[in-house]
């Protein structure tokens with residue numbers, strides 16, 4: 268009996284734990300922005316960052332990712348509507364927003380103070396190894412990232428394993 272109660276509570280608490288950020292649900296975004304890399308959720312960055320990124324696609328982290336104006340407009344409006352400040356009901360989007368310093372333009376997720384703080388304990392080799400390469404490669408470690416889930420119980424670092432703090 269006590270065991271059943273335990274299972275019941277465990278299931279309840281799992282369900283109460285929704286995604287950390289809102290999962291991507293825009294087909295155009297998936298098509299244009301999730302081919303070279305994983306489709307980063309809009310709620311991982313504030314509006315100013317998305318505006319900057321979408322205005323500079325021909326010069327995109329050393330790649331040319333330019334698209335026509337109409338596609339750009341449509342994707343930008345999706346990104347802005349779901350950017351971190353506009354998704355404060357999602358736990359990580361709220362933490363990201365609250366970590367921003369006034370007047371700073373963050374040009375990538377990896378520059379966001381909350382992101383830096385959360386990844387500061389990871390050893391360098393875990394990132395530079397060939398299975399990961401860069402901290403931008405979220406899905407190498409976050410096994411449920413595409414569902415918007417980033418909690419440490421879904422982290423599995425190649426050649427290291429589950430995260431132990």
Ligand code: HEC
Nearest residue numbers: 299300303304307327328330331332375376377401402403
């Ligand atoms: C031609 C390939 C290509 C396309 C298409 C592309 N990107 Fe990228 N993007 C890159 C590269 C290369 C990087 C650098 C990070 C890396 O090495 O994975 C990057 C990085 C990023 C980052 C920063 C990630 C971080 O860790 O901070 C964001 C945000 C981003 N891209 C958004 C977009 C959006 C939005 C689109 C669609 C409009 C898009 N990308 C389309 C190649 C591309």
Ligand code: HEC
Nearest residue numbers: 359376385393394401402403404405408417418419422430
């Ligand atoms: C090398 C592996 C690795 C990569 C790559 C990586 N992360 Fe993480 N991330 C971790 C680990 C480990 C933690 C847990 C840190 C802790 O809780 O102490 C974490 C924590 C987080 C958290 C906080 C979750 C929580 O519940 O506290 C978020 C959000 C997150 N990562 C997002 C990202 C995003 C977005 C990317 C890609 C731009 C990324 N991570 C890339 C390993 C990684």
